[in-house]
Amino acid sequence: MTVALIARNTFREATRDRVLAGVVIAGVLLILATQPLSPLALGEGQRLTIDLGLTGISFFGLLIVLLVGTSLVAKEIERRTIFNLLSRPISRPAYLVGKWLGLSGALWVVAGVLGLALWLLLVARGLASHGPAVLEAAYLAGLELTVVTALAVLFSALSTPVLSALYTLGFYCVGQWSWDLREFAHHFPAALGSTLAVVADVVPNLPIFNMRALAAHGEVTTLFHLGLATVYAVVYSGCVLGLAAAAFESRDFK
């Protein structure tokens, strides 16, 4: 109940933030902008549309996480609005989980809106058959954003908004390389290889959520992929939020 209340409040605050509205508009404009660019792609306009559209969902979603999510907790601490919440009978872990759920919900709405815009555009181009693939790719993008939001909550609970954004962005970038790091770990001497392997374990394995290449060709992925990605997103987010809860438990609010 408490978690739901905080989540609803966070969702409300995020969706009323002008930043979110601005980013969604920019995302829709990007999707529409793929149409004038299509003739330049020498016959690959369809791929351009889908790939840029899906990249837009990830990119703009990440932008929202960095602009809004990383100050989610930090701003509340700085502005002392957190005093009004934590002096009530709510636990600190419940507060963090509520924050994560609220912003994740807002990001799912963003992914949904942009995904819908993309699908409508494809239908207008006579590519409705690509709908399922685009839907799956948008779903995976939403899961990716959920994971990154958990990281943003963790860093926001520990640090300032600016540093939180940097840490989150760093984890995101390295996370995109996680599978390569796993591979490289085998080819390097023991000490370096072990370090790379640990890094690959710690950062979120974001390639799990990337099926843009398939979607660009209108190909759907397997249920195994979707299920694995879903479970991974929940488990990894849970791990990160657990760390956040442990760190937040002893935090003083002066």
Next chain:
Amino acid sequence: MTAARLSPQAGRMLVALGLAALLGVGADQLAAIASRRLPRPHPLEELSYYPSGQRLEPATLGHAETVADLAWLRAVQYYGEHSRTDMRFANLYHVFDILTSLSPHFIPAYVFGSFALAQEGNEFGHAEALMLKGIEANPTSGRLAFELGFLYYVRPGGRELRHAGEYFERAARLPDGPTSSRRFAAYVRQNAGDLAVAWALWRDVAQNSDNRYLREMAEREMRRIRRAQRTGRAELARNRVTTPVVLFERNH
């Protein structure tokens, strides 16, 4: 709080940490399964439909070199992945074309791209085009000239000795051309039947090389050429050569 009893706060922290550790192990296992069983995202897909580097350059907002670097990393990955699997490099030329348009002075990109295209991708025409593009953008690069000469020399299916000789000579004239350029030029000219040019190149080696053995080798080749010229039998001056089919060793 006694020493033997945890405070409720410490207890809650430990529970949270324990849960995080458990879930972390779970996440790691899932990630390992995913990396083994799921299709890898193709690293060059996002670049392959851009028409050209010139069109892409404005979008880099002044960071064309950085984008080129990232493209380079992806290209190397792409090469590695396909050289271990299907040996098909459908997008390689296009990506190196974009990459070198964004960063025209990125010499290694021309070299690696050309040889990968020629040797692994069986696209000698693209390889040659890439190298010539590099030389046009870097006319004073002795290294590129040398590498193009070498590309012609090792061309699968048939060497192009004349062109090789031309570019080895060019490399020899440029400040950063490898010191072996002159020898290479002499060698290929000799085998191409350009005996007069070859003799002049070997004389240059004999007069200027610091290496006694190279000077002796040059003098030996000069004597062979003179013998061939006197007898009118050019084959006396040619060396036996084989057409190489493997340029890079594969590490399995």
Next chain:
Amino acid sequence: MQSSIPRPTGRSVSGQSAATEVSTPAVRTVGLAKSYRHPWTGKVVTGLEALDLEVVRGEVMGYLGPNGAGKTTTLKLLTGLLKPTRGEAWLLGESITQVASRRRLGFLPEQPYFYEYLNALEYLEMAGQLSGLGAHDAHGRAQRWLGRVGLGERPGLILRKYSKGMLQRLGLAAALLHEPDLLILDEPMSGLDPFGRRDVRDLILEQRERGTTVLFSSHILPDVEVLCDRVAIILNGRLSRVATVGDLVRGSRQQVEIRCTGVRPLEIVPELRDVVRRHDHPNETDFLLDDDTRLDETLAWLLRHGAQIRAVTPQRATLEELFLATAGGTVAEPSHQERKSA
């Protein structure tokens, strides 16, 4: 609006019976302390030293101290915003380490801030539900309390547009909405004009009528004097004194001011020189008598010498003077003008 809320009956959250509840202090601290260690230098700064304090159920206690004395530190320790370094504390019988200790608590932090994009009604509804009210109940109470604190005219106005005083009122409403048994207020009068302060005083008195325990810190000592049953004074992180307001001011001697005319040439007789001081004004003269037990003697002397008595006014020490004396470590002799008329 007078609230007619029934007193708690039966068992409390902690399982105590009503009888036990009444006897359990509303706030109890044993050795509660807070210190901060600098992460780089390792230097330790003490915010609060071993506080032993009890606030009786139903009383209004003022918590006084100069800036930086440890008032806010104490209140934040009690409300879970700071973690104690040592010691223990209980709110209404529940340890502060438990979330349940805040179930019947209403807290107003100093200079409260709220979510900018919510309006007052939304914020109060959320606050009420987080404190255990149902959605419907929270909505109804939110509307009533908005009206009660003078914010009912524009419930849809977003909080970003609220003034400091409006935010303070909203914070009070949020603290009172769920009818807590314990109110902890950090500078509740802060940012309010005299009308606002009067309203807050009325609210606190209303809560006392209801049986709510109130612990509040304030710099506005006249308000503390009016509202509080007891006062705790904290200095440099250490509890200095706890007493009723009456005990604090009764301990000081009462002065009396005698205003009269027609005494210009009159000299104070030797036997009264130790206790009487004279202040001449253009049209009248004030005689300040330090010891009210010698009032009759002084009046008789003045009347014998033809003085026309205009007024006889007892003067007692204000809480502010006592506080300053305690905080400054000296017995301050108040000036004639600073003395408050009883």
